[in-house]
Amino acid sequence: MQFKISKELLDQINNLILHNKERELHDLLSELHYADIAEIMEELDDTQASYIFSILDSEKTADVLMEIDEELREKILKRMSAKEIAEEIDELDTDDAADIIAELPQSKKEEVISELEDVEHAKDIVDLLRYDEDTAGGLMGKELVKVNENWNVLTCVKEMRLQAENVTRVHSIYVVDDDNRLKGRLSLKDLLTTSTKTPISEVYIKKVDYVRVNTSNTEVARIMQKYDLEAIPVVDEMGRLVGRITIDDIVDVIKEEADKDYQLAAGISQDVEADDSILDLTRARLPWLVLALFGGFISVEMLSLFEGAMKEHYKLFFFTPLIAAMAGNVGVQSSAIIVQGLANQSISGSILNRLLKEISLSLLNGIILASILFLGSHFLLGVEVKIGVIVTIALVSVIITASLIGTSIPLILDKFGIDPALATGPFITTSNDICGILIYFSIARMILGF
Amino acid sequence: MQFKISKELLDQINNLILHNKERELHDLLSELHYADIAEIMEELDDTQASYIFSILDSEKTADVLMEIDEELREKILKRMSAKEIAEEIDELDTDDAADIIAELPQSKKEEVISELEDVEHAKDIVDLLRYDEDTAGGLMGKELVKVNENWNVLTCVKEMRLQAENVTRVHSIYVVDDDNRLKGRLSLKDLLTTSTKTPISEVYIKKVDYVRVNTSNTEVARIMQKYDLEAIPVVDEMGRLVGRITIDDIVDVIKEEADKDYQLAAGISQDVEADDSILDLTRARLPWLVLALFGGFISVEMLSLFEGAMKEHYKLFFFTPLIAAMAGNVGVQSSAIIVQGLANQSISGSILNRLLKEISLSLLNGIILASILFLGSHFLLGVEVKIGVIVTIALVSVIITASLIGTSIPLILDKFGIDPALATGPFITTSNDICGILIYFSIARMILGF
Structure with missing residues (x-):
């Protein structure tokens, strides 16, 4: 019973469409669950998907319509008259019906509602339409x-x-x-x-x-x-x-919420999927990259400030990617733990306690990593001891700072009612890159006096 | 009905415990839902939590036991005799009962099973214990x-x-x-x-x-x-x-799976929460940081290879963090989209098509970002045109490479049956940092010939 679309099945369907074998195609589809038909339609091009939809048994169409992607649904609904849409809506539960009507353009919306046959059903749907989709009112159905x-x-x-x-x-x-x-x-x-x-x-x-x-x-x-x-x-x-x-509606909410946090942590701002168009994917990814690029500009300016060290201590510059990467990684870890804790409501105690805990944690991590770095810089990289000491001190300071930034920014955003997940991903890595480089070279300047 | 633990309620409970007001405490708790009592117990220290547990009405204890964190449960079960544990187990559904028994040390496990009063129930539990917890057998209950x-x-x-x-x-x-x-x-x-x-x-x-x-x-x-x-x-x-x-068991699976992917993307390797001990948090975070540190060593070595450019073209080094950061960000975006697509089974088509799409996407992103970088390097940073050209060409190449690495590694891991989420986070950023720097300086060397 574990249905998975095979290439063979898709080829077979393609063939049946190509040769206009409507009866055979209909028989094949009538064996399948509506969720499977929806999955198949999403694999086909729009014309094929519409064709499949048109030959389905009428008792299946409403469920299939509910199951397919919003994008494909929009295309299929565009080809249907208000009366045809109303017939599908009449088959659906009120919450699903309201969701579909809400997606329609304003003029068609009213037309479809006026075509609904079941007046009680229509009343319920109109009632549901007035609730914000992110509230209990927007989730609920009238069937009880x-x-x-x-x-x-x-x-x-x-x-x-x-x-x-x-x-x-x-x-x-x-x-x-x-x-x-x-x-x-x-x-x-x-x-x-x-x-x-x-x-x-x-x-x-x-x-x-x-x-x-x-x-x-x-x-x-x-x-x-x-x-x-x-x-x-x-x-x-x-x-x-x-x-x-x-x-089952709640399962969708949980899934969407988790997906959204995951995407934000990866620097993707809209709800996109791997199969979306290149333009949609660019719109979701580019803004974060532009942000990171401007952060990069700042890091270039920052490094220029320490140009004086170039002649004598140029080896310091070999360590900037290492320091920046460690700052970024630590920051993302800290912010992710806070974002997840806030989402699961598992964070207790005051912000101050949270920061103190994070300091102890990063001290512990920092000292272990600094020891590895000190030994590594000497024995693996053959760097002179002075530089080794500077990099080591910088690493501990950078780790502590990065973890404090990573912990506090999501907590602050949350206090102000802003989604803390915005503070993960590129935002945190970029700001920590900049802070990390600044701290590193400031320490170097203090010790070497360039 | 939206219960949230208030500081006042916790203070009140603390006070009642302190002054040994068992009757009042019992009355207060008997008003509460078992899930709320579990939440309160997790806010208290172990002795207080055990005390609360000991004065609960017997019909509530089994549910509370099931609801609390594994860690706290272990501590409470340690203080109980096999007979007492068996009494709780007798109250639970078979799937929950089996989960709790599975957590017990081997010797106590057998003792508890032998103390179970309901023989049918005991048989069912023993049967469930033989299934792997990540399978349908491990999830199912015998109640039907x-x-x-x-x-x-x-x-x-x-x-x-x-x-x-x-x-x-x-x-x-x-x-x-x-x-x-x-x-x-x-x-x-x-x-x-x-x-x-x-x-x-x-x-x-x-x-x-x-x-x-x-x-x-x-x-x-x-x-x-x-x-x-x-x-x-x-x-x-x-x-x-x-x-x-x-x-409801599936809701937990979905939540855990999403949390796990999120944590891996942030470089956290075990299932930890913000409220876990510093040692647990370190164990989950340190390995990834050590990995990133060794990646950092490689980047230092790599930069040393281009030491020759230091004298004349030292400005190139100012751009390394920018290039590395962009490589990291693009890589994480690409891998996250693939990991999520694999999890939702929404990835269709061949690996080759996927890579071609990713190349078009990163060409588009890359050209837009490169234009900003070229203009920015000239007008904002005042860098000479030659360096600007090098950085710009490098950025496009690095973005394409990073997105290919980000796309292909999770796909390859998945082909081999390894969790693709392992390839997000520090792993991708570190490898992309290194590749990015190598590409950048190789292009610079080709053009400048140092």
């Missing part, structure tokens, strides 16, 4: 099963059967009062093991986790992970039950 | 609800009620044959909406996703994400149903 606290189990089961028809996965049954305010929950399991004659008020669990519509999506992810929840109800400002978030 | 294809719905519901008692969350009901071979599934929802008189063989869905016991945990994560599954059954080599994996 709820019962009134004043009902008895018999009414409850009857009502639930009706409601469950529209809900793909029933996680919990939520209990509300007459004003739709969330009061508690019932588990399906409890229902399975309880006599049907019991009144609801006696069986429901009053303690229920929930989030508010404006809770951020990363906070929702943290809560659902921490308390091991598979679904969480969402309430509005008045405590009324307005939606439900399921764990 | 299964019915025989030959039963009718009435028997089925009766049996299910019994089985459901032991299962926290019922996702699917699995259908097996007389030999326990997985045949299909029933959804709880279907059961809710189907008449009780229907025979099982008529209602169950024959298409069921599953994994084998030896499928790797990252592959399980990929499958569950791709097909949006909340639980997946695990079968052995003979197709017999042996366990079930739920999405």
Whole structure:
């Protein structure tokens, strides 16, 4: 069952498209899961992908549409009329439907909404569209099963059967009062093991986790992970039950958040993938490289300041890449640990304590590395002892400084509500390069007096 | 409901411990969720944490034990007898129970197993212990609800009620044959909406996703994400149903995998957190720094080769940090995109195509950056045109080389079954530093002829 697209399968599909064998292609595709079809479509060119989409069974198209990349979806939707899009939307859960409608251009958006057949569904979607996509409101779906606290189990089961028809996965049954305010929950399991004659008020669990519509999506992810929840109800400002978030949406949030931090640490600023266009990739990579280049200009200027040392002590210049590299590496380590700690909320204690710890740590690292450097410069590189001493002292100072910069900048950004992950990658390496070189030559000047 | 540990709460708890107010402390804790208690315990010192653990209600201790850090758990388990540990284990689901037992020292392991009261539970745990923790077998739990294809719905519901008692969350009901071979599934929802008189063989869905016991945990994560599954059954080599994996375990796998890649990209080799001890942090960070230091030695040697340029063209040396930094940054970008693409399985096409794309990309980036550098070196840094030309040509060559190295090394590692994430971070920056410097001075030598 581990489906992986083989070259053979792709060739076969290409061939069937080429020879217009629609029936065979249709039969082949009808055997596949919609997620697999989406993967195949992404491997083909746009015309082929649209063709595949056009011959799919109608009950599969909506799911495939939801599964493919935003870019390909945009292209396919462009070829469809508002009515055709509305037919697909009618098949989707409200949260997915709202996500797709939100991607449409404004004029088409209204047209599609007016074409929706199921008025209740349309109302729910319009309601969802007003929430920011990075909040619980933007994540939630309207599909849920709820019962009134004043009902008895018999009414409850009857009502639930009706409601469950529209809900793909029933996680919990939520209990509300007459004003739709969330009061508690019932588990399906409890229902399975309880006599049907019991009144609801006696069986429901009053303690229920929930989030508010404006809770951020990363906070929702943290809560659902921490308390091991598979679904969480969402309430509005008045405590009324307005939606439900399921764990599969949260998996996407966690993945996106981790990918984003990783890319920032590597100096990539937008959400890009290896298969994106060269232009998209350039737009994501170039800004950081320009930043690093201007940092490089500063380092050139800095080195010019110490031109006086060139004649007598030119060997000092052989060590600049080493010092700069060590500063960069230490800085990235420190900042990465802080960024990850902030993301996982595993950082405790004050900034001062954190910095003190980082100083001890870098002293320990610095002394070990400096010993290796001192011995290495003498025995491996054959550098005179004076230079060896200067480089060694510089290395310890640079390591301590770099780790302090790496630790404090993300913490400061976080205090000001800026994403600390911005401070990893090229930003930290560039500033540490510059500081490292400055410290190194300042120490050399003090000792050698050039 | 968004619980966050406040300084006030911690102070209050500290005070209650200090003044031995056990009753008040107990009342305070009994209000809290086990995940919150675990978080509080991790903020306290070991003795305080053990004390808190000792006064918890017995129905909470097992969950708290499962929730706390491995390190703290080890300390708390050390103070407990085999019988006490067995009592906790009896409360846990088989997968969690097996994880905890696996952490115990060999001798205590056997003692604890022999003290387990529930023999069926003990058998299941022992069975789980034999699987590698990075496989589906190591992730799965034995708690599941299964019915025989030959039963009718009435028997089925009766049996299910019994089985459901032991299962926290019922996702699917699995259908097996007389030999326990997985045949299909029933959804709880279907059961809710189907008449009780229907025979099982008529209602169950024959298409069921599953994994084998030896499928790797990252592959399980990929499958569950791709097909949006909340639980997946695990079968052995003979197709017999042996366990079930739920999405919350997969969330942990995804999180760990992302954290690991992030740390490797930052040059941190073990799974450490900001709050770990200085020694643990050093052990994770030092090896990469030593690697970078030896890389630095090579760069020093390399620069010595071009000592001849020192007298007349010493300004060349001012640009080494700039060239090295650009090489490092480009390399990290390229490798990060590949590593992430491999992790998300979003890389298609051959290695050759990938490299060609990377060359076009870096030509584009390189030409833009080189123009900035050429103008900048002239107008900002006031460097003579000849040096400006050399640096500019070197920059383009270095960017292309660095991106090729950054792209190919992770791809090659992956081909050989080695974790490509190893090739990000210090490894790539160090090798690119060295290559960058070599290319830069070789071009300078060709043009200037020193």
